[in-house]
Amino acid sequence: MNVRRLIPAAALAGAVALGATALTACSGASAAGVGKGGKLDVMSSFYPMQFLAEQIGKDHVKAATLTKPGVEPHDLEITPKQTGQLGESDVVLYLKGLQPAVDKAVAQSGVKHVVDAATLTKLEVHGSSGHDHAHEGEEGHSEGKAEGHDHGHGEAGEDPHIWLDPVKYAEVAKGVGAALEKADPDHAADYRKNTDELVGKLTALDAEFKDGLKNTASKTFITTHSAFGYLAERYGLDQEGISGVDPESEPSPARMKELQAVAQKDNVSTVFFETLASDKTARTLAADTGLKTDVLDPLEGITDKSQGADYFEVMRSNLKNLQKALGSK
Template sequence: MNVRRLIPTAALAGSVTLGLVALSACSPSDAADGGAGGKGGGKLAVVASFYPMQYLAEEIGGTHVDVSTLTKPGVEPHELELGTRQAAQLGEADYILYLKGLQPAVDEAITAAGVPDTVDAASLTTLEKHGSEVGHAHGDEEHAGEEHAEEEDHAHEGEAGTDPHIWLDPVKYAEVAKGVGASLEKADPDNAAAYRKNTTALVERLTTLDTAFKQGLADTDTKTFITTHSAFGYLAERYGLTQESISGISPESEPSPARIKELRSIAAEDKVGTVFFETLVSDRTAKTVAADSGLRTDVLDPLEGITEKSKGADYVEVMKSNLAALEKALGAK
C-alpha cells in the first residue's frame, strides 16, 4: 500500500493563491470527518508550478489528486516570486510537477524542498533554442548580433537558453502527458490503472488537436505571423509557420528601433496583416507596432494562465481559439 498524506478536499476548494494552500488550512471539523476523500482514504497532494502543469495534473490525476498551483490566475508566470513561507510549503506536497527554466524562483524553491516525487516536464521531451524568429531568416548582420545578445540575456529560459514553451505544441505536450502519467503511476501505484486510462484519453484529445492544426494551417496565404514574444516557436515549427516576435523569449523585454523597422519590412514582404498580443502582458507594444505598420491586432494566447479574458475554459478550448485566430490572420483556405 502506498502511503500518502490525507488532504481534505474542502481545504483546497478556495481560489488559487500565489503560494500553495497550506495543508493546515482545513478546519477542525474537516479533519474530524476525514474530509471529502471519503472512507478514510486520501488524495495525492499535487503541486503544479503554473497552468499547463496544473492542467496535466488535473486531467491525468482525475479524482485521485488534489492539485494546487503556485501561480495565481492572471499572474505572468515568468515573473513569479515566492515568499519564504510559501516556498517552505512545497515540502508538504506528495508530488510536484513543474517546468524547469521557466520560473527561476520556483526552480530554486523546488530544489530546496527535496520532495522525492518531483517531475520536471522539460525532461519528458526535447527542448530547442528559439530566438526572435522561427522558420526562415530575415534581416542583416546587425539584427543577427541583436538576436544573439537576446539569447544570452535569457539564458535562464530553460537549459542553455532553450525555449521552455513546449506546451504550445500539442505533440510535445502529449509526450509530456505520457511522462506525467507514468510518474503518477509510480508515485501512487494503487491508482495506476486510473492514471493510465486518463493519460490515454488526454493524449487522444491532444492528437485530435494536432490534426486540426495540421488541416487548418496547411493552405494559407502567408506562413508568417508576428507576436508579442517568442512563445510559439514549437508551434511554428510543427505546422510549417514562421514566428516573428517583437520582444523575443521574455514577454516584458522592449524591442529595439532596429527590430521594429525590420518587422515593418517583414510585414510588407510576407503579407502579414495581424500583430498578435496576449492576455497576461500589456498590449501596448503590439498595438504600437501594428499602428506603425497599418496592421490589425488580435489575441494569440500562450496559455500561461486561464482568466476571465481567456477565449476558452481550458487548454484545449483556448488552443482551438488560437487556431481560429491563426487561420484568420494567415488567410487559411
C-alpha cells in the same frame, strides 16, 4: 533573463501521508504516497503543469498552485506557507529553468516524487523569427541556435514553451502519468487510462492544427511575445517577435523597421498580442503598417480575459485567430 511570463502555476497541493512522523522526518515527503483524504497531493508550478495533473489525476489528486493567474512566474516570490505546502506534497510538477524561485524551493523540499517537465521532451532553441523549422514535416526538430531568443532557460537559452506544441505536450503528459502511477500505484490503472485519453485529445488537436494551417496565404505571423517557436516549427510557420521574449520591453527603431519590411514582404495582415501583456508595441506597429491586431495566447495562465476556459479552448481560439490572420483557405 528578462521575460514577463504570466504563467499561472498549477498546483497539486501538498498531501500529508499517513504517517505524520514520517512526513516530518522526510522533510514533508509523504511516506505512504497518499495524503489526507486518500488523495495524492500534487503541487504544480504553473498552469500547463496544473492542467496535466488535473486531467490525469482527476478525483485521485488534490491540486494546489504556486503561481496565481496573472502573476509573472519568473518574478514569483514563494511565501513560507507555500514552501511548507511544497515540502508536504506527494508530487511536485514543474518546468526547471522557468521559475528560479520554484527551482530553489524544489531542490530543498525533500519531496520524493519530483517531475521536471523539461526532461520529458526535447527542448530547443528558437529565435524571435521562426525560421528554424528546417525539418518541416519530420518528427525531429531543428537544433540550430537562433538569435534574439535567449530565454535564459535550461541550456543555451532553450525555449521552455513546450506546451504550445500539442505533440510535445503529449510527451510530457505521458511522463506525468507515469510519475503519478509510481507515486500512487493503487490507482495506476486510472492514471494510465486518463493519460491515454488526454494524449488522444492532444493528438486530435495536433491534427486540427495541421489541417487548419496547411493551406494559408501567408506563413508568417508577428507576435509581441516570442513564445510560439515550437508551434511555428510544428506547423511550418514563421514567428516574428516584436520584442523577443519580453513583451514589456520596447523594440528598437531598427527592429520596428525590419518588421514593417517583413509584413510587406510576407503578406502579413495581423500583429498579435496577448490578453495579459501590454499591447502598446503591437498596436504601434499595426498603426505604422496598417495592419490589424488580434490575440495569440501563450497559455501561461487562465483568467477571465482568456479566450477559453481551459487549455483546449484557448488553443482552438489561437488556431482560429491564426487561420484568420494567415488567410487559411
